Amino acid sequence: MKLATLSDGSRDGQLVVVARDLKSAQVADRIAPTLQAALDDWAFIAPQLIELSQQLNAGRGHRSFDFDPAKCMAPLPRAFQWVDGSAYVNHVELVRKARKADMPESFWEDPLMYQGGSDDFLGPMDDIVLAHEEWGIDFEAEVAVITGDVPMGSTPDQAHQHIRLLMLANDVSLRNLIPAELAKGFGFLQSKPATSFSPVAVTPDELGDAWLGGKVHLPLRSTWNGKLVGQPHAGTDMVFNFPQLIAHLCKSRNARAGSVIGSGTVSNKDAGRGYSCIAEKRCLEMIADGIASTPFMLFGDTINIEMLDSAGKSIFGAIAQTVKQAVARKLR
Amino acid sequence: MKLATLSDGSRDGQLVVVARDLKSAQVADRIAPTLQAALDDWAFIAPQLIELSQQLNAGRGHRSFDFDPAKCMAPLPRAFQWVDGSAYVNHVELVRKARKADMPESFWEDPLMYQGGSDDFLGPMDDIVLAHEEWGIDFEAEVAVITGDVPMGSTPDQAHQHIRLLMLANDVSLRNLIPAELAKGFGFLQSKPATSFSPVAVTPDELGDAWLGGKVHLPLRSTWNGKLVGQPHAGTDMVFNFPQLIAHLCKSRNARAGSVIGSGTVSNKDAGRGYSCIAEKRCLEMIADGIASTPFMLFGDTINIEMLDSAGKSIFGAIAQTVKQAVARKLR
Numbered sequence: 001m002k003l004a005t006l007s008d009g010s011r012d013g014q015l016v017v018v019a020r021d022l023k024s025a026q027v028a029d030r031i032a033p034t035l036q037a038a039l040d041d042w043a044f045i046a047p048q049l050i051e052l053s054q055q056l057n058a059g060r061g062h063r064s065f066d067f068d069p070a071k072c073m074a075p076l077p078r079a080f081q082w083v084d085g086s087a088y089v090n091h092v093e094l095v096r097k098a099r100k101a102d103m104p105e106s107f108w109e110d111p112l113m114y115q116g117g118s119d120d121f122l123g124p125m126d127d128i129v130l131a132h133e134e135w136g137i138d139f140e141a142e143v144a145v146i147t148g149d150v151p152m153g154s155t156p157d158q159a160h161q162h163i164r165l166l167m168l169a170n171d172v173s174l175r176n177l178i179p180a181e182l183a184k185g186f187g188f189l190q191s192k193p194a195t196s197f198s199p200v201a202v203t204p205d206e207l208g209d210a211w212l213g214g215k216v217h218l219p220l221r222s223t224w225n226g227k228l229v230g231q232p233h234a235g236t237d238m239v240f241n242f243p244q245l246i247a248h249l250c251k252s253r254n255a256r257a258g259s260v261i262g263s264g265t266v267s268n269k270d271a272g273r274g275y276s277c278i279a280e281k282r283c284l285e286m287i288a289d290g291i292a293s294t295p296f297m298l299f300g301d302t303i304n305i306e307m308l309d310s311a312g313k314s315i316f317g318a319i320a321q322t323v324k325q326a327v328a329r330k331l332r
Numbered sequence: 333m334k335l336a337t338l339s340d341g342s343r344d345g346q347l348v349v350v351a352r353d354l355k356s357a358q359v360a361d362r363i364a365p366t367l368q369a370a371l372d373d374w375a376f377i378a379p380q381l382i383e384l385s386q387q388l389n390a391g392r393g394h395r396s397f398d399f400d401p402a403k404c405m406a407p408l409p410r411a412f413q414w415v416d417g418s419a420y421v422n423h424v425e426l427v428r429k430a431r432k433a434d435m436p437e438s439f440w441e442d443p444l445m446y447q448g449g450s451d452d453f454l455g456p457m458d459d460i461v462l463a464h465e466e467w468g469i470d471f472e473a474e475v476a477v478i479t480g481d482v483p484m485g486s487t488p489d490q491a492h493q494h495i496r497l498l499m500l501a502n503d504v505s506l507r508n509l510i511p512a513e514l515a516k517g518f519g520f521l522q523s524k525p526a527t528s529f530s531p532v533a534v535t536p537d538e539l540g541d542a543w544l545g546g547k548v549h550l551p552l553r554s555t556w557n558g559k560l561v562g563q564p565h566a567g568t569d570m571v572f573n574f575p576q577l578i579a580h581l582c583k584s585r586n587a588r589a590g591s592v593i594g595s596g597t598v599s600n601k602d603a604g605r606g607y608s609c610i611a612e613k614r615c616l617e618m619i620a621d622g623i624a625s626t627p628f629m630l631f632g633d634t635i636n637i638e639m640l641d642s643a644g645k646s647i648f649g650a651i652a653q654t655v656k657q658a659v660a661r662k663l664r
Contacts, residue, residue: 011372011588081449081451114521115449115519116447117413117415129484184439184444186514187519189447189581194586252462253522255452256451
């Protein structure tokens with residue numbers, strides 16, 4: 001089943017079921033008005049949405065219409081939780097190596113995760129609006145899951161059962177704000193602006209054999225200003241799978257329905273697969289040449305993030321965003 | 333106006349208006365079913381709630397009933413954002429001094445804030461359920477605000493206009509998990525379990541003269557196992573006021589309606605005012621004696637956090653919690 005949220009002027013948008021080929025959609029409002037409402041009562045709601053989905057995929061949808069990703073909000077336009085892992089430890093190791101810092105061995109066994117802001121997610125084609133290029137604007141292409149209720153103390157196997165949906169994320173980062181902020185010791189705040197998500201969230205079964213062992217075994221494609229810059233394999237070099245990330249989060253607290261957990265920047269040890277964030281490219285340059293030559297994003301830059309199945313079809317639709325300069329806000 | 337959320341079996345509870353004396357309440361369901369719904373459309377909803385509140389305070393409430401804090405969830409049982417500041421820099425300085433680390437001078441000018449989990453808040457009388465005493469269970473008594481929509485780039489003066497409600501918070505902390513987690517550099521995750529809030533959230537006008545300059549000028553009382561251990565003045569030594577904390581948060585992103593921003597542990601330079609968290613007491617012991625002698629909380633311990641007005645009346649009702657051991661979860 002594929003689900004999306006269409007903009008209708010409300011804060012949480014309108015839940016729709018989307019056909020597997022992403023060509024048509026159908027409103028689910030007699031079942032659940034919003035994706036959060038569906039997640040809140042998933043055992044009861046999901047079977048009804050699945051039935052609608054089957055009808056739509058069989059070409060028997062009632063009042064179905066053309067699916068337009070430009071009308072999409074994030075599948076959850078606002079969520080009660082967003083936690084992002086750094087499951088591709090290769091990425092972390094490269095960043096450290098570039099600044100000549102050792103990475104603790106424990107990073108291979110103890111997941112690095114940060115709590116992010118979830119009150120204002122961006123839709124897949126929303127502009128990335130920021131005040132200053134000097135902040136070092138970067139994209140981060142990731143896979144993310146949405147969970148049901150996960151009780152405190154759950155094991156990875158238990159957590160696995162609570163994974164409801166998968167999607168793609170662009171965890172926009174402000175690289176030049178990060179060092180000072182992390183030096184303060186309390187994690188990211190200003191250096192992580194609003195995160196964007198793919199048009200569509202899908203149930204794990206939509207991935208077929210590519211969903212295995214709590215990982216997505218497909219390449220994640222990042223196209224920056226029209227040029228393919230990365231296609232690392234999301235199933236390779238993922239040191240912690242999603243169930244492990246969720247269990248880590250739930251050691252001392254519950255995660256409630258609608259929690260979004262990110263994989264962290266997808267990164268392969270094989271540098272030939274390219275990069276999912278500019279910082280990684282710059283780290284490779286630092287290590288090779290002593291100087292980072294690739295600049296961060298500029299106003300007007302575009303970023304496209306997409307995942308294709310083995311037949312070359314888009315699974316989640318594309319994140320396709322443009323960086324824009326914030327205009328000075330009028331006083332009220 | 334005073335507002336609370338009663339448990340009714342739903343995730344977001346039932347919004348009620350509470351009388352100023354906290355003795356009676358009235359359901360607001362013909363106006364807004366939940367506090368989040370009220371915040372989402374505050375300009376339209378608040379005047380209707382205020383009218384109800386005025387009737388209730390005048391003894392003319394319809395179908396009003398006795399207000400029972402034991403039936404309260406957190407005013408927002410789940411929120412889209414929880415960010416906690418460390419506005420009482422004295423507290424930060426003490427913690428650093430105890431571990432013989434210098435505090436950067438910038439901490440007096442640049443607020444320290446962390447993004448917390450907001451998907452699973454505790455009600456004022458909910459047990460603090462945790463697996464291990466060895467985690468170093470501590471309370472943290474704080475003041476918190478709930479905002480409306482605050483646009484990215486807002487100044488403190490602009491942010492001030494978007495403060496909708498105030499409440500008290502118990503930002504439960506697991507002290508023995510903090511050092512390893514902060515050493516990883518990505519902030520708190522496992523070391524900050526679910527946060528608790530006072531029974532009632534109030535509009536700033538309910539504080540009268542005590543709400544001045546974006547600070548609450550009243551003592552915050554913490555009673556641990558029946559003994560008053562702290563009554564620091566929340567208006568004293570607060571280096572960053574709430575508008576400044578909100579503006580800091582909004583440098584690179586919007587904060588959407590229902591964002592909860594905490595003050596951090598209330599702490600005065602005058603140690604005679606006692607403490608709002610055990611860690612601070614232990615720091616003072618470390619500095620004086622070289623050893624921390626006061627233990628953290630044990631299973632069965634109680635913590636009561638309350639703020640009284642100048643006439644000795646409770647403003648927000650009391651946070652009154654007991655620490656309990658988590659029982660091993662049954663497999664499904």
